[in-house]
Amino acid sequence: MNQRSKDQFSSLNNIISDINSIQKQNKNTSQMKQQTFETSPTQKKLNRIKKQEINYHSLVDLKQFSKSRNVILPNYEPTKCSQNYNGLIKAYAANTNQGIIRNYNEDRVSIILNIIKPQHRQEETWPKCAFFGVYDGHGGSTCADFLRDNLHQYVTKQKEFPWNPVAAIKKGFEMAEKDFLQQALQQYDKGKQERSGSCALITLVVGDYCYVANVGDCRAILSLEKGKKLMELSIDHKPEIEYERIQKNGGKIYQTHLINENGIQIVGPHRVFPGRLSVSRAFGDIEAKFEQFGGNHNVVIAQPDIQIFRITQDNDFIVMGCDGIFDKMKSEEVIKKIWTELQSQKNNLNLHGQISSAVDSVLKEVVHRKSSDNITLLIIAFNELIVQSNTPQSKINAISNQIELLQTFLKNKINDENSPDFNIKRQSPINQLFNKGEIKQLPQKQRQDATINRIRSSFQF
Template sequence: MKTMMMMLQPRDPNTLFSGGGISFLSGNKNGRFSYGYSSFKGKRSSMEDFYETRISEVDGQMVAFFGVFDGHGGSRTAEYLKNHLFRNLSSHPEFFNNTKSAIVESFKQTDADYLKEASGQKDSGSTASTAVLLGNRLLVANVGDSRVVACISGSAVPLSIDHKPDRTDERERIEQAGGFVIWAGTWRVGGVLAVSRAFGNKVLKAYVVADPEIQEEEIDGVEFLIIASDGLWNVVSNEDAVALVQGITDAEAASRKLVQEAYSRGSSDNITCVIVRFDHSFASL
């Protein structure tokens, strides 16, 4: 039987909403971890960020899924990802045997399912920055410009690379598909979209794909993770983010600290942050 814990999205987006928990992973002697999340509408008129923190039993193993989904053109795509992406991934037949392939296929299938269901939503889209904890494996998958940064040996290590239209490889991919990238206040696909990969965005789908880039690390080498929307990263560097919360052992308090710091530095976007902190001392107890 599968069991899962789901966190509710804030009902009042004008309020900074936060929470967290503690859990364990199967098959990892250092599998105790804590997590915290904070989300704030900030200076935007509407809230388009969503997040997910899900601890599930999958085929008898405890697995953790964390994600931040930054919507654009409305919140519908981001909300859809919150409700469907990890469910699709955990039910993929190759989830344990070929996890990376399962992630890629689940991302693509979720995007296709959304486009069919939301046929009238031509401009709505979303990023997805996710982390899957499986045994001693940490698998980070990213689409768009939300970002995952790890603290490893005291240093900030990016585990994802933003999908921006001015990335040389991304621009070449878009142009080879028949699209174009131009400057319109910032570099944009088709003069419209400031990210080069996303879920949704039906009109630009031939160029703006939902294919994730994946990076894997061993959990034993990671002190903590920061998963956040660009409302944080636009004003706080990777190094600053890690330094600001390195001494805060409460993951929820750390996530609140980063959201509040981004707002105080003038972030003009929605701000959402998830922090996962690993307790490597637990194995020696």
């Protein structure tokens, strides 16, 4: 627990005392008004929800809540944030909460800062790599738990990683989906109905390149030029967005229509059949994908959309959030809210604390807007945001230049593998040295170049 949290908890009794005092003063003046409204069904429901929200863990930031928003987060836990820089990642912070309606949380977050090389690849010189994931579960938390614990390994253990991250992500996602569905099927065979599924949004930093991959309706946004610009890095995979693909593959889209107690028609979200899901891409959801359960594996899929950019001084931070955030706030509003909080924290010289406060401010705003879902937010900062550091900018990993060459190489795919130039590359003297085991005798720079050439030549086109 950091010092800020200790100070907040130490003043908890004073806060509660202040609340009781205010409530006592207002009790007499509001008594008649309360008696008038408490008899209505709506007020009874609100009172019931209010009682469920009372939890003294959520009073940590109560002074800040009461200044602007009358918001209480059930089972609130302090936002987790970084303590030190990690390569080009200057700071990060994340929090997930059940929200004000649900009494459970199916969202999960994973942060892996130092990806370890496999033992059989110790001779390779890897760039600095980091992995961030937000997983929005549904129908239970089993699938989200599986992805939190394993998806980064499926990606980073591919032979293409880290030299061809796009291929590694696609293959890793495919293998993770296959293995989880197999586990779910085994549970069915044991008489346990494992119906859970999960959306997944990851940010993979390799050297000074950033890869954002999305399956489902979580969202990633990039803030640029001190908040003057933003870029959405993901597509919300909603049934209405992927209407043509779903119809083409034998699926259907529908909406539910209900009449509430006041006689007003309520239209539900678009859903996809089979699966009855409000997302068109997700991991898991065995009943939507296996024919024996009436599913169709071509309708709800786990294939990611991937965006790539190079981290520069113009990149401020990435925001990663579940749909519980973006159902109530537009992308522009989230970025604006974060920058407003960062400006209010300008006297706080700790970037990690600034980011942590920004996460909290968005969660509070979403709850104030009555989000009915679990809420999760993660911010990854690439630069000092408000207070500029006097320390020199971190030098980009030297191997990033090699990554850029490989990116260009992979984009310009060689169609004719029998061309003389291609064969020369495969049979270059440096590769022959590698095959003969003489590579270790070369100087470090040549060993590094040889390693990269070997990996490059091993790709299948």
